Amino acid sequence: MVSGVCRLAALLCAVMTVASCGDGVRSAAPTAPAPLPTAAIVPTPQPVPPRIGSYPPITGPGRIFIYRDSPYPRVQDYTLNSRFVLYDDGHFALQFDRPAPGGEYRGTYAINGRTVDFKWEGWSVAGPWGADATLEGDVLSVRYNLIMQLTDFEDANYLRDFSVR
Secondary structure, X not given: OHHHHHHHHHHHHHHHHHHHOOOOOOOOOOOOOOOOOOOXXXXXXXXXXXXXXXXXXXXXXXXXXXXXXXXXXXXXXXXHOEEEEEEOOOEEXXXXXXXXOOEEEEEEEEEEOOEEEEEEOOXXXXXXXXXXXXEEOOXXXXXXXXXXXXXXXXXXXXXXXXXXX
């Protein structure tokens, strides 16, 4: 629903912008169209910025998943520099190393097949925080409920990090 409203708002903005272009004066003679490029221009994907590495310490055995990508075209810096730690005892931490080093949100989780259900220690006056995820191989795909999305949490995919023990 929210993305449909966002798309409609973006479309209306585009129509208003196109409709308001120009000064209302028609030119006396048409100009020649610009030549078409001979080869298609393919945008280069932007690299993910390097992580600073000032995450909170790991407090026990578990699996670490670092940000890989998102279903959104752009995400905030704090999402780009986030990771999930799924502790073996059923606790988890969503950790950030920027913009405020050392931040984390905690809770418990349960895995049922490929589905991961998160129970957060945090909450909002608008309602409970909620998120669930799927775990396929080494990829954890996290989707937040509307309350968390409105509090600037962004859906993302995380890749298991075997370099940290």
